[in-house]
Amino acid sequence: MQRRKRQFDTAMKYSLLFAALASMLIVLMIGVFTFREALPAFRHIGLEKLLTEPVWRPGQEQYGILAMIAGSGLVTLGSVILGVPLALGCAIFLSEIARPRVRAVVKPCIELLAGIPSVVYGLFGMVVIVPIVRQIEVPGNTGFGLLSASIVLAIMILPTITSVSDHAIRSVPKEYREGSLAMGATKWETVSRVVIPSARSGIISAVVLGLGRALGETIAMIMVIGNSVIIPAAASSNPLTIFLSRARTLTGNIAVEINYATGLHQSALFATGVILFLLIMIVNSSARYLMSRGGMRKSG
Amino acid sequence: MKLRTVKQHMAFSAMWVACGLTLAILLVVIGYVMIKGFALINLDFFLTSPRGGLSGEGGIASTIIATVYLVITTLVFATPLGVGAGIFLVEYADSISSRFVKKLVASARFGVETLAGVPSIIFGLFGYALFVTALHFGFSILSAALAGTCLVIPVIIRTTEEALKAVPMSYREASLAIGAGKWETVWKVVLPSAVRGISTGIVLSAGRIVSETAIFYVTLGGSYRTPTSLMSSGRTMALHVYYLAMETRAFDKALATAAVLVVLIILLNLVINTVSRWLSR
Numbered sequence: 001m002q003r004r005k006r007q008f009d010t011a012m013k014y015s016l017l018f019a020a021l022a023s024m025l026i027v028l029m030i031g032v033f034t035f036r037e038a039l040p041a042f043r044h045i046g047l048e049k050l051l052t053e054p055v056w057r058p059g060q061e062q063y064g065i066l067a068m069i070a071g072s073g074l075v076t077l078g079s080v081i082l083g084v085p086l087a088l089g090c091a092i093f094l095s096e097i098a099r100p101r102v103r104a105v106v107k108p109c110i111e112l113l114a115g116i117p118s119v120v121y122g123l124f125g126m127v128v129i130v131p132i133v134r135q136i137e138v139p140g141n142t143g144f145g146l147l148s149a150s151i152v153l154a155i156m157i158l159p160t161i162t163s164v165s166d167h168a169i170r171s172v173p174k175e176y177r178e179g180s181l182a183m184g185a186t187k188w189e190t191v192s193r194v195v196i197p198s199a200r201s202g203i204i205s206a207v208v209l210g211l212g213r214a215l216g217e218t219i220a221m222i223m224v225i226g227n228s229v230i231i232p233a234a235a236s237s238n239p240l241t242i243f244l245s246r247a248r249t250l251t252g253n254i255a256v257e258i259n260y261a262t263g264l265h266q267s268a269l270f271a272t273g274v275i276l277f278l279l280i281m282i283v284n285s286s287a288r289y290l291m292s293r294g295g296m297r298k299s300g
Numbered sequence: 301m302k303l304r305t306v307k308q309h310m311a312f313s314a315m316w317v318a319c320g321l322t323l324a325i326l327l328v329v330i331g332y333v334m335i336k337g338f339a340l341i342n343l344d345f346f347l348t349s350p351r352g353g354l355s356g357e358g359g360i361a362s363t364i365i366a367t368v369y370l371v372i373t374t375l376v377f378a379t380p381l382g383v384g385a386g387i388f389l390v391e392y393a394d395s396i397s398s399r400f401v402k403k404l405v406a407s408a409r410f411g412v413e414t415l416a417g418v419p420s421i422i423f424g425l426f427g428y429a430l431f432v433t434a435l436h437f438g439f440s441i442l443s444a445a446l447a448g449t450c451l452v453i454p455v456i457i458r459t460t461e462e463a464l465k466a467v468p469m470s471y472r473e474a475s476l477a478i479g480a481g482k483w484e485t486v487w488k489v490v491l492p493s494a495v496r497g498i499s500t501g502i503v504l505s506a507g508r509i510v511s512e513t514a515i516f517y518v519t520l521g522g523s524y525r526t527p528t529s530l531m532s533s534g535r536t537m538a539l540h541v542y543y544l545a546m547e548t549r550a551f552d553k554a555l556a557t558a559a560v561l562v563v564l565i566i567l568l569n570l571v572i573n574t575v576s577r578w579l580s581r
Binding site for chain 1: 573
């Protein structure tokens, strides 16, 4: 009886170990499968050509993803410019200024913002933001493009950046604040010169995590960015009009074409996936590195 | 002195504005979708299926069924794996003595962290390559659920871990002291105390599947007909919103479907918040 129980315990232990290893296996399989499918593209097109060729015309065997890299990069930049100040303001407000009762109301609202499906943000972008952007009078402006996409994306990354930075600011020890206040600093001086500098690595990793989310967003981007494979360029002498240009993201390139692509074209899409995957791995691990250096753990 | 307080006022007002603006955005997005959407919603909308025409006639009946079907199938795959992994990482991982198994545990932890950061389109791409094409499952609920499992496993593992860590050590010690085995302790003592926490993870995952579009766009096929088996193609409500907006340009119907989605997500969030408040009490 005792022995059977022990055998059963050991059996359970190893089946649970197997469950724990499933995630690792999935990661490995994703790596192997995407890479295997991308191999013909790397072999026949070459990594360098793939990355530097500005033309993507599958019908004529031209596979360059430079335009998509530019699209993803610019829209991420735009969303960070628009979203980060707002998110940091919210985080400082929540952690340092808001009374517990205000916090108890605002925090769930921000979590809700994170829970709204991206397709809803995309739809909202199409019916509300795009028509507003279309009002800007620049030749060729359809409303669909980098600006609309950046606005939508800024809203989508706001909750991530807010909650991770809020967590970072709140894990600054109370004594720091008390010490600063006791020396006669005002509350704002304490926040801006003591608390935020101490939470710096956590805040930076929050922004980097937001960046990762922005790079990975797919559906909302397809819906508002216009999906044209062009390297965005300014339409007039004002360089900011570059944001009115249509573009396509790396994620959008995969989603829009994968279901009908065959042969080298399909392989080139998998190569896009490999590059996106590596890009996001780099971004996320640098966030994790910053977080571990800052001595805090990411909250769920 | 005066300047310092003025500075403080200005800075704090800016924070107030940032927060107010964020809440305003939330209100505008939800408010707009609800008001525009509910104008079109009636009982018929829930009971009829989309007719697939270009103006987006019909309701969302078949998409509701597809969503439920997909959520259940995904959870059937993801829950045992995720909860099992969480149990192992909290209850067993620390007592491992073998060097090799320790390395495996470390790699499992790395796997969970990596998986949590992978963008969903990569899961879609992977699902398309492996399940749809290589394994010949085609565009189907099965392919989509398997790809969706990759998305929610880290969520379930993390919430399970949190829930198990919250169970006091003394429970385990008491159970082991009266002669229960390790698994008996986990099954009869630890899991029952953690079940609410674990269930929030499962609800959270259901929400993820309901909201996800990119993965299912490339693995589910998008048929507007009611799915009849695991091998049927289909479209979830989220996917329906996408097709209505992008392919038929039936924005009113898209907004109505989106309103249903938003209400569903708010309800799921309420469930999670209530359960976790109930837990921390």
